[in-house]
Amino acid sequence: MVLIAMNEKLITHLLKKCWSRESSSLYTQDNPAKGQCSVTALVIQDCYGGQLLKTRVGESWHFYNYINRMRYDLTAEQFGLPIEYLDLAATREEAFDDTNVVQYNYLLNAFQQRLTKQTQRRK
Numbered sequence: 001m002v003l004i005a006m007n008e009k010l011i012t013h014l015l016k017k018c019w020s021r022e023s024s025s026l027y028t029q030d031n032p033a034k035g036q037c038s039v040t041a042l043v044i045q046d047c048y049g050g051q052l053l054k055t056r057v058g059e060s061w062h063f064y065n066y067i068n069r070m071r072y073d074l075t076a077e078q079f080g081l082p083i084e085y086l087d088l089a090a091t092r093e094e095a096f097d098d099t100n101v102v103q104y105n106y107l108l109n110a111f112q113q114r115l116t117k118q119t120q121r122r123k
């Protein structure tokens with residue numbers, strides 16, 4: 001379901017309005033992107049296609065997207081440090097191991113609603 005072209009700045013802006021404790025138990029107001037990587041990567045893949053990628057950050061896997069030959073890491077700001085990207089292929093199952101269906105459904109619905117409103121404003 002692509003409603004508007006992939007625009008990283010706009011998509012990040014919309015995601016920041018959607019992220020909450022409903023989409024990640026690690027969410028804080030000071031660091032809204034914290035813990036949002038897997039659920040966000042899954043939702044963005046649903047909306048824009050492409051591949052899921054992963055890299056190690058500390059002891060954990062960090063998930064992000066690869067769309068039209070471009071890397072999109074919409075949650076990189078959660079770390080506050082540069083990330084050394086390995087761009088390893090990831091599966092949806094791996095990303096879902098880091099989230100749950102309730103968080104995923106919440107973010108997917110919230111993001112699609114904001115995306116739809118944004119699209120209607122542009123008409």
